[in-house]
Amino acid sequence: MSNRTIGIKDVAVAAGVSVTTVSHVLNDVPYARISPETRSKVRSAAEQLGYGPNRLAQALRTRRTGMLGLVCEDIATTPHAGRIILGAEEAAKARGYSLLIINTSGSAGRASRQADFGALLDRRVDGILYATLHHRKVEVPASLGSVPAVLIGSGAGESKVPAVVPDEEGGMRDAVNALLDAGHTRLGLIDNADDVPSSRQLVQAFRATLDEAGLDGGAAPVESGVPKAQGGYEAALRILTPKHPADTPTALFCCNDRMAMGAYRAAAHLGLSIPGDLSVMGFADQELIADSLHPALTTVELPHYRMAAWAAGLLMDALEGKIDLSRMAAGPSVLGCTLMVRDSVAAPAGPAT
């Protein structure tokens, strides 16, 4: 449809005006004083010719490309990255920006990371979004200083860069409270054995929430395993077969959905029905899994989409001078996690039977 070999000049000739006039009407330049007739002449000429602006030339002149660089870690590993990409893309598209995407391995070295940012800078992106999946703190390359940036999923270290992170602790508390509200008093935690920062924080929040509810958080059983189904299975088995049967938890909090999947298997193995005999709570919603389990897993959704959309919005606001990024850089902004209530949580079985 639109013919990209047509330039503003062709439109000018066709409309019988100068390029300035064309530029002014097509860009709705506020101070331009152009008669309505000329305006429509230009508009229809442009339409007729299928004119599309050359954003490159515009960018060269205005020094704004309207492109945002998204550096995203381990794109293919989880659907979470997809939510981040989508959140950023939709926010960008809605405001006329485009997303230049770069994948970076979580384990990439400094040099390769530098090169990735360099490619983005060479293309003169207006700003950069840096999304990481598992870090608490991230050190941004110094070269990034030349362009505004916002971190997604982890806070900045030394460097003062605005960031948006999920309120994992709050999500955990909500989840535990949901379990408590359902009437459970003996909860177990299945933890990720990998030493990721969020894990330690999660255990703490778990115990603290129990303490606050008048239960003994310190006494609650915590078992960890590799963050996969098998690890969850083994941890659940350990937690569900304690020395004193009276202590057996009636609810399990699993720090990720794959481990919850393993917990389901452990429950089946022990003849425990979910949620009748055992309630299971997941974390970091992997819809694919949570929704496929039976009963469907109640879990906490990490706000990947919202974080990315928010970060992109912030970045664009800064680029357009609506806000001052340096004032946002104090601490990371925190976005709440949503409890996705499905069918794996119920009241504990009565002491009868």
Added chain:
Amino acid sequence: MSNRTIGIKDVAVAAGVSVTTVSHVLNDVPYARISPETRSKVRSAAEQLGYGPNRLAQALRTRRTGMLGLVCEDIATTPHAGRIILGAEEAAKARGYSLLIINTSGSAGRASRQADFGALLDRRVDGILYATLHHRKVEVPASLGSVPAVLIGSGAGESKVPAVVPDEEGGMRDAVNALLDAGHTRLGLIDNADDVPSSRQLVQAFRATLDEAGLDGGAAPVESGVPKAQGGYEAALRILTPKHPADTPTALFCCNDRMAMGAYRAAAHLGLSIPGDLSVMGFADQELIADSLHPALTTVELPHYRMAAWAAGLLMDALEGKIDLSRMAAGPSVLGCTLMVRDSVAAPAGPAT
């Protein structure tokens, strides 16, 4: 590190040469005749100043942006899209290209689709990759004609556009043959009730493969359900409780991994162990699920990464004049699917007992 306000001019001044010379040495222009000393002078000046070329200006002049547009359907829905993005991104990065990404809803209207392509064209991408997840045929917008394009995951309709698609039929045959090789003679198929093109093809290939093996493909039980775990569960239940117990399949082919997950539950419900009493084969590897099931699901991997990488490679070859795209447009190129052997398939239980 690199300072993006430095231009070729600054380098020229610093090196005491003209911009032409700088351009020539930095771009390794073949016909340029420049003394080694001058070359190194220029190089070190550039290095010193942290010069990075302004790709925009280059692009404006050379009419090549080095950007590929990737229009990807439903990015966030499945991890498959992640594989596609990654395949395209890594192929592009390896050759100095960048990926401009646009999400498009599978259900988007013509206008919105047009706008998406328009945005890419306005930015003067050199070529376009169009990835769809569930179509057999796709009609590309006419506006796309102005720039080379390659389709990923579906063939072109009327318009002659090169495409790369997975060999789902071959994957299906391999999978069925693996079941046959294990000694199964009574296979059942769990089909996707949604009317997606691949579904009909899969059923056909299933029956044909059985026929070729001397079994009666027409007689093999096929049940369908919604393409989720629950649909798989229900279909499996129906298929595993036939009128004549002697006919009960000893192996189930599930046309997607979520349905296979449901089949696992049906098996458990019926007291059938996998793979002892029942072998289960999945399709369209969702590693997250296949790997988390117990036993791990043997399934067929769709080559999303390879398709995208191949498509990007083809596109770049065309852009660089290495091949002629119009000669690739005859029919779609077909990439094989890999059988991911895990633990859900074994020989059928002996007739004894």
Added chain:
DNA sequence: ATGAAAGCGCTAACAC
């Protein structure tokens, strides 16, 4: 072996 200069398509002073 090196440099001057003309654009690529557009925007924005500034002139009329």
Added chain:
DNA sequence: GTGTTAGCGCTTTCAT
């Protein structure tokens, strides 16, 4: 109200 013109940073033809 509308047009002229000087660049944005680079590549490339043509001189020297």
